[in-house]
Amino acid sequence: MIIAGLTGGIASGKSTISRFLSAAGARVVDADKIAREVVEPGTPGYDAILAFFGRTIILPDGNIDRKRLGEIIFNDPDKKARLDAIVHPLVVERSAEMIAQITAETPNAVVIMDVPLLIEAGMARDLEEVIVVYVPETLQLERLMNRDGIDEPAAMARIRSQMPIEEKRKRATLVIDNSGTPDDSRRAALAVFQHLKQRSIKAAE
Ligand code: ADP
Numbered sequence: 001m002i003i004a005g006l007t008g009g010i011a012s013g014k015s016t017i018s019r020f021l022s023a024a025g026a027r028v029v030d031a032d033k034i035a036r037e038v039v040e041p042g043t044p045g046y047d048a049i050l051a052f053f054g055r056t057i058i059l060p061d062g063n064i065d066r067k068r069l070g071e072i073i074f075n076d077p078d079k080k081a082r083l084d085a086i087v088h089p090l091v092v093e094r095s096a097e098m099i100a101q102i103t104a105e106t107p108n109a110v111v112i113m114d115v116p117l118l119i120e121a122g123m124a125r126d127l128e129e130v131i132v133v134y135v136p137e138t139l140q141l142e143r144l145m146n147r148d149g150i151d152e153p154a155a156m157a158r159i160r161s162q163m164p165i166e167e168k169r170k171r172a173t174l175v176i177d178n179s180g181t182p183d184d185s186r187r188a189a190l191a192v193f194q195h196l197k198q199r200s201i202k203a204a205e
Pocket of ligand 1: 008009010011012013014015016017143144146147178179180181182183185
């Protein structure tokens with residue numbers, strides 16, 4: 001088995017590459033999806049959030065109002081830290097369970113930890129490989145504006161709120177350049193998968 005991290009900047013193409021890696025045969029563990037699952041109604045994460053933030057962050061259907069929660073923590077670092085302290089350990093625990101299950105089923109699996117803020121969260125040093133999906137910032141801006149239907153200042157503000165993509169690229173052990181066609185990127189993702197698969201097979205020997 002080998003565990004590689006997958007990250008990028010907003011609209012650099014992480015979701016696109018994640019799909020290509022999955023199609024190539026990688027087992028993707030999606031941190032955003034897990035972060036939603038561990039706070040679904042009926043979970044201990046849900047109860048903990050409700051206890052701290054109160055009923056005002058619950059939607060009529062019983063789910064957590066993620067937009068509202070996002071607004072609350074946006075300008076309140078203490079509340080953000082409290083929310084992270086609830087959600088983060090649950091995500092780590094669930095990810096570990098999923099990795100254990102994958103390894104039991106497939107000893108030489110290629111596991112991809114898909115984590116938007118992998119580098120910011122300090123996870124890079126614990127992973128054997130860190131894949132960064134890279135595009136130059138001008139293309140990142142253009143794709144973000146197109147995907148989300150927002151104007152240039154709004155897109156730029158979102159890009160500027162993150163670690164620059166050039167910085168992330170420096171911390172990668174593997175870079176997938178996503179500035180070409182989707183087909184170019186599919187091939188690049190396949191090559192990365194094959195590299196990881198070889199390492200995984202060696203590790204299992
Ligand atoms: P992320 O998950 O990093 O935020 P996405 O995978 O959603 O980024 O990609 C951002 C946008 O760019 C999407 O609209 C996607 O369809 C488009 N896109 C991704 N890769 C390419 C590519 N190689 N060529 C053209 N458009 C792309």
